[in-house]
Amino acid sequence: MSGADDDGTSDAGSDVPARGILDRFRDGDAGLIAVTMLLIYVLFAILTALGPSEGPIVGSILSNLQAITLWTALYAMLVLALNLHWGYTGLFNIGVAGFMAIGIYAYAFMTVPKDPSRPGAPPGLGVPQGFADAATGLLPFLDPGLASFLGLVAGIAVAIVVAMLAAGLVGAITALPALRLRADYLAIVTVALSEIIRLSLLSREMETFTLGTNLNFELGGIEFLPDVPVGTGAGRGIDIPINPTIPVKRVFYTNPGNPAAGDTTAVGDLVFGVLTAPPFGLRETTVSNLAYTLVLVGFVAAFYWLLVRIGNSPFGRVLKAIREDEIVANSLGKDTRVFKVKVFVVGCALMGLGGILWETRTGFTDPTSTTMMPLQTFYIFIALIIGGAGSNTGSVIGGALFAAVLFQGPLYFSRIVNKWIAIDTPPQTSHGALAEFASLDPTPLLAYVVSNVSWLRFIIVGVVLIYVIQNRPTGLLGHRKEEAASVSLSRRDRPSGGAVAADGGEDRE
Amino acid sequence: MRTVSDPDRPAAADGGTDAEESVDVEDPADGDGPTAGATGAAEEAGGGTDPAAGTADSATEEAARETPPSLSLQVDGLEKYFGGLAAVDGASFVVEEGSLTGLIGPNGAGKSTTFNCITGVHEPDGGTVVFEGQDITGFRPHEVANRGLVRTFQIARELEEMTLLENLMLAPRGQVGEKLTSAVMPGLRGRVREQEADMVDRVWETLELFEIDHLAEEHAGNLSGGQRKLLELARALMLEPSMMLLDEPFAGVNPSLEEKLLDRIHQLKDEQGLTFLIVEHDMDLIMKHCEHVIVMHQGTVLAEGPPAEIRENERVIDAYLGDEV
Numbered sequence: 139m140s141g142a143d144d145d146g147t148s149d150a151g152s153d154v155p156a157r158g159i160l161d162r163f164r165d166g167d168a169g170l171i172a173v174t175m176l177l178i179y180v181l182f183a184i185l186t187a188l189g190p191s192e193g194p195i196v197g198s199i200l201s202n203l204q205a206i207t208l209w210t211a212l213y214a215m216l217v218l219a220l221n222l223h224w225g226y227t228g229l230f231n232i233g234v235a236g237f238m239a240i241g242i243y244a245y246a247f248m249t250v251p252k253d254p255s256r257p258g259a260p261p262g263l264g265v266p267q268g269f270a271d272a273a274t275g276l277l278p279f280l281d282p283g284l285a286s287f288l289g290l291v292a293g294i295a296v297a298i299v300v301a302m303l304a305a306g307l308v309g310a311i312t313a314l315p316a317l318r319l320r321a322d323y324l325a326i327v328t329v330a331l332s333e334i335i336r337l338s339l340l341s342r343e344m345e346t347f348t349l350g351t352n353l354n355f356e357l358g359g360i361e362f363l364p365d366v367p368v369g370t371g372a373g374r375g376i377d378i379p380i381n382p383t384i385p386v387k388r389v390f391y392t393n394p395g396n397p398a399a400g401d402t403t404a405v406g407d408l409v410f411g412v413l414t415a416p417p418f419g420l421r422e423t424t425v426s427n428l429a430y431t432l433v434l435v436g437f438v439a440a441f442y443w444l445l446v447r448i449g450n451s452p453f454g455r456v457l458k459a460i461r462e463d464e465i466v467a468n469s470l471g472k473d474t475r476v477f478k479v480k481v482f483v484v485g486c487a488l489m490g491l492g493g494i495l496w497e498t499r500t501g502f503t504d505p506t507s508t509t510m511m512p513l514q515t516f517y518i519f520i521a522l523i524i525g526g527a528g529s530n531t532g533s534v535i536g537g538a539l540f541a542a543v544l545f546q547g548p549l550y551f552s553r554i555v556n557k558w559i560a561i562d563t564p565p566q567t568s569h570g571a572l573a574e575f576a577s578l579d580p581t582p583l584l585a586y587v588v589s590n591v592s593w594l595r596f597i598i599v600g601v602v603l604i605y606v607i608q609n610r611p612t613g614l615l616g617h618r619k620e621e622a623a624s625v626s627l628s629r630r631d632r633p634s635g636g637a638v639a640a641d642g643g644e645d646r647e
Numbered sequence: 648m649r650t651v652s653d654p655d656r657p658a659a660a661d662g663g664t665d666a667e668e669s670v671d672v673e674d675p676a677d678g679d680g681p682t683a684g685a686t687g688a689a690e691e692a693g694g695g696t697d698p699a700a701g702t703a704d705s706a707t708e709e710a711a712r713e714t715p716p717s718l719s720l721q722v723d724g725l726e727k728y729f730g731g732l733a734a735v736d737g738a739s740f741v742v743e744e745g746s747l748t749g750l751i752g753p754n755g756a757g758k759s760t761t762f763n764c765i766t767g768v769h770e771p772d773g774g775t776v777v778f779e780g781q782d783i784t785g786f787r788p789h790e791v792a793n794r795g796l797v798r799t800f801q802i803a804r805e806l807e808e809m810t811l812l813e814n815l816m817l818a819p820r821g822q823v824g825e826k827l828t829s830a831v832m833p834g835l836r837g838r839v840r841e842q843e844a845d846m847v848d849r850v851w852e853t854l855e856l857f858e859i860d861h862l863a864e865e866h867a868g869n870l871s872g873g874q875r876k877l878l879e880l881a882r883a884l885m886l887e888p889s890m891m892l893l894d895e896p897f898a899g900v901n902p903s904l905e906e907k908l909l910d911r912i913h914q915l916k917d918e919q920g921l922t923f924l925i926v927e928h929d930m931d932l933i934m935k936h937c938e939h940v941i942v943m944h945q946g947t948v949l950a951e952g953p954p955a956e957i958r959e960n961e962r963v964i965d966a967y968l969g970d971e972v
């Protein structure tokens with residue numbers, strides 16, 4: 139299907155490239171995701187237009203679409219990571235939230251300043267600040283502000299990598315014993331682990347503690363392994379001021395940590411000049427959120443690329459075989475334990491990264507956040523089941539449908555109802571609501587639904603899940619023919635010249 | 648030299664195999680482990696002809712028993728218990744290199760369990776398994792397969808949601824792309840693709856050999872029972888094994904397909920020198936196609952020898968043929 143092939147075979151019809159594009163489209167790569175997102179955007183633009191509005195309508199729509207995209211991207215990353223475990227390999231990891239938590243707190247340990255501004259707040263290692271300070275010294279030829287910023291970004295990157303390694307390491311420790319056993323043990327171990335992690339983070343014992351107590355020694359006047367105070371903040375939570383939104387905000391503000399205290403940059407002036415003015419009328423925070431959302435979309439693309447790369451390779455083929463029948467893979471000479479551990483570690487690291495990007499963006503977290511609850515794991519599973527386990531495109535679409543339609547949709551719906559239907563006091567119980575419904579007045583029931591929508595959407599999620607499992611157990615895009623190979627496996631006509639095999643067809647990326 | 652010979656075997660058969668052995672000993676051109684081991688054994692045997700007769704002789708015998716040159720597989724005193732049940736109870740037999748050996752016995756005789764113990768699916772509770780001169784007792788399944796001993800299952804285990812092409816692409820040994828870094832890193836992926844492109848041709852050839860190439864893009868789960876058997880055999884072959892253990896490869900296969908399978912097996916044996924050990928119910932089939940037959944009963948080997956002899960063996964007739972035929 140590549141250009142080279144067309145050149146080689148003169149009789150190849152001109153319809154080949156066109157069919158290639160159609161195939162790609164139908165097989166659902168970027169096109170299918172784009173169409174889904176477009177439909178979701180149209181739906182939410184309409185819902186926004188129908189709902190209560192503050193400010194210009196274009197601005198409301200844009201800001202809502204930004205929020206929808208943000209949630210879609212956050213879910214998509216985690217669903218993709220889970221797809222690597224469950225969809226590709228059949229590893230039943232129901233501790234996703236735990237691995238996210240490891241990523242989040244490891245990142246916090248790395249980035250929280252050594253002397254936090256809030257009194258009594260837990261200290262961290264302050265790595266980005268250290269990098270920033272070092273950079274100003276190491277890069278004297280640069281503007282000190284720029285050098286310090288570059289150092290900060292490098293420090294954030296290092297912290298992210300370390301946090302991913304931490305999540306991967308915890309994954310390995312979990313996986314090594316559990317993967318030797320039957321498949322269901324992994325489920326038990328992972329769900330237990332995620333609860334242990336969450337409860338440990340809540341425990342007062344770790345609110346502040348000292349790393350390396352009594353390990354310090356002096357050699358040649360230099361102190362090694364000094365005591366390092368760190369902490370989780372336990373139930374009081376932890377400030378994460380140096381989070382991945384900072385570099386994004388720095389594009390717009392000279393003082394990204396506290397925009398009000400600084401100035402806007404030239405880029406900021408330009409972008410805000412356009413987007414805060416009519417017809418958009420966006421708020422500045424919405425604009426920087428939008429920028430962060432675009433960065434997240436980039437991360438989703440990177441996750442997707444990595445997974446396709448893993449899936450379309452001999453490594454991915456073995457994963458698929460493990461999912462189908464591990465004994466067969468074994469009997470064909472594949473040391474499946476090694477494959478399972480590797481893929482488990484990679485998936486956990488990705489979950490850690492997803493956790494960081496998800497949770498730290500508000501600059502604060504505590505263990506009661508839904509992000510670290512078992513519920514989070516189940517949301518991600520539901521999104522994957524809807525989209526179709528095993529399919530990357532399905533993972534992204536499942537994430538989008540779950541985040542937008544199932545999770546945000548009901549809220550929009552209730553806002554619209556609130557706007558258009560005058561409701562005095564909603565009934566307190568569903569019984570009351572139904573009783574009045576019997577008297578042929580739908581308003582009380584509607585009022586009950588609307589006032590309890592954030593709870594009732596769980597029922598919607600449940601109903602959708604049951605429907606999907608009953609009627610389409612493989613999800614929207616499961617069962618797709620994604621060939622697990624790095625080259626096309628279709629028969630190459632054995633040529634007289636023999637030049638065809640040279641490039642082995644199109645790389646599957 | 649022949650210490651593993653069965654007392655039941657007629658002298659003529661023994662002579663025949665001896666001749667074969669002497670041919671095989673000249674085989675170090677192959678240059679792999681087992682022949683090297685065989686030469687070592689031969690040397691030891693040579694050294695054993697010194698005056699210290701009695702003990703030395705037994706030592707020679709010992710050495711010869713460990714690595715006779717022409718044996719692919721030696722199973723000695725294999726035991727496997729499930730709870731109190733002895734599924735395999737001290738089974739011993741050998742399979743000669745390049746032979747088509749049949750393993751028969753009534754249901755529950757322990758044939759599949761023997762296969763499972765040889766290939767590491769089960770850990771044997773006793774006994775040894777030697778493959779091409781190397782002790783592989785207790786090896787894990789992938790280690791056994793990577794030494795060139797591959798098996799199929801009594802109930803075909805196709806990888807349902809993988810296409811036939813993917814099924815076959817899975818099997819070859821030494822795929823660089825099975826390393827995660829090679830699969831993912833941009834610089835390293837070129838070699839993965841080259842290797843896979845080479846494999847694709849072999850995959851198609853193998854599919855054609857088994858006449859299932861028209862189903863290549865089909866998911867394996869959509870195949871009929873007989874086609875699954877063909878797929879399993881084709882897939883195992885992609886591993887380029889030196890010996891195959893086939894557990895009831897003809898069960899549920901229609902007669903014309905059975906013929907086809909048997910043709911392939913003979914072809915592989917004759918052209919590539921593959922060794923086959925086949926579990927099969929159909930006595931006539933085994934008697935007609937195998938040069939050597941092993942009869943199992945209640946976890947032990949009841950008799951072993953050429954088909955004609957097995958047919959006459961009273962104990963086999965009593966234990967097996969008597970109530971089955």
Ligand SMILES: Nc1ncnc2c1ncn2[C@@H]1O[C@H](COP(=O)(O)OP(=O)(O)O)[C@@H](O)[C@H]1O
Nearest residue numbers: 729733734752753754755756757758759760761
């Ligand atoms: N995994 C197992 N657990 C318990 N018993 C088993 C298992 N596998 C086989 N057996 C028992 O071992 C005996 C031998 O079985 P098998 O090797 O399958 O016989 P064959 O293949 O010769 O028909 C049977 O009695 C069978 O029930």
Ligand SMILES: [Mg+2]
Nearest residue numbers: 758759760801
């Ligand atoms: Mg059996």
